[in-house]
Amino acid sequence: MSQSIEHLFANNKTWSERMHSEDPEFFTRLVNQQSPEYLWIGCSDSRVPANQVIGLAPGEVFVHRNIANVVVHTDLNALSVIHYAVEILRVKHILIVGHYGCGGVKAAMNDNKTGLTDNWLRHIQDVRDRHIDRLERFTEPSERADRLCELNAMHQVVNVCQTSVLREAWQRGQGVTVHGWCYSLQDGLVRDLGVSSRTREEAVERYRDAVERIG
Numbered sequence: 001m002s003q004s005i006e007h008l009f010a011n012n013k014t015w016s017e018r019m020h021s022e023d024p025e026f027f028t029r030l031v032n033q034q035s036p037e038y039l040w041i042g043c044s045d046s047r048v049p050a051n052q053v054i055g056l057a058p059g060e061v062f063v064h065r066n067i068a069n070v071v072v073h074t075d076l077n078a079l080s081v082i083h084y085a086v087e088i089l090r091v092k093h094i095l096i097v098g099h100y101g102c103g104g105v106k107a108a109m110n111d112n113k114t115g116l117t118d119n120w121l122r123h124i125q126d127v128r129d130r131h132i133d134r135l136e137r138f139t140e141p142s143e144r145a146d147r148l149c150e151l152n153a154m155h156q157v158v159n160v161c162q163t164s165v166l167r168e169a170w171q172r173g174q175g176v177t178v179h180g181w182c183y184s185l186q187d188g189l190v191r192d193l194g195v196s197s198r199t200r201e202e203a204v205e206r207y208r209d210a211v212e213r214i215g
């Protein structure tokens with residue numbers, strides 16, 4: 001077992017040396033504090049690495065990832081990350097980043113049975129069922145799944161805006177904007193879904209408009 005991961009230590013050593021030679025103060029600066037301006041909430045998918053996609057170095061983006069970038073009000077893990085990011089780190093932007101071709105969304109769309117994960121994907125099926133008439137207008141299965149990727153990311157924006165953390169932050173006048181994006185594995189580009197919001201009301205309104213634009 002130890003042999004099969006030996007190259008990771010070698011990679012790590014090379015990386016550490018490169019970072020140090022490019023910027024001798026890099027690690028010393030990060031030891032003292034992190035002050036990221038962004039919270040990234042994305043999918044666990046290995047093809048969607050937060051820092052690389054938006055070209056940011058360690059220390060510049062606070063990250064939470066789970067299967068299909070879902071934020072539900074009973075998930076203490078996600079809520080704690082949002083709380084820490086907003087109240088302690090004072091991030092200015094929260095990016096909810098779905099991605100086209102998401103396996104979790106496809107499984108949810110098609111009712112595939114995966115075991116334990118089905119319970120988690122149920123949240124996405126709630127989004128699917130809510131918009132089933134609209135989704136059924138798309139006959140191509142991959143296109144239908146991609147629209148659900150967008151709807152899911154947009155829906156999670158509303159969920160984040162409805163958390164007590166964001167509501168309290170906005171009440172005390174803290175400027176934090178919540179955005180919904182969808183990333184394409186095909187060309188590495190993010191698409192803004194047009195639901196950026198700075199209040200709960202704005203999130204609900206922009207979500208409604210964005211759903212109409214889906215087709």
Ligand SMILES: [Zn+2]
Pocket residue numbers: 043044045067068099101102103104105
């Ligand atoms: Zn995914």
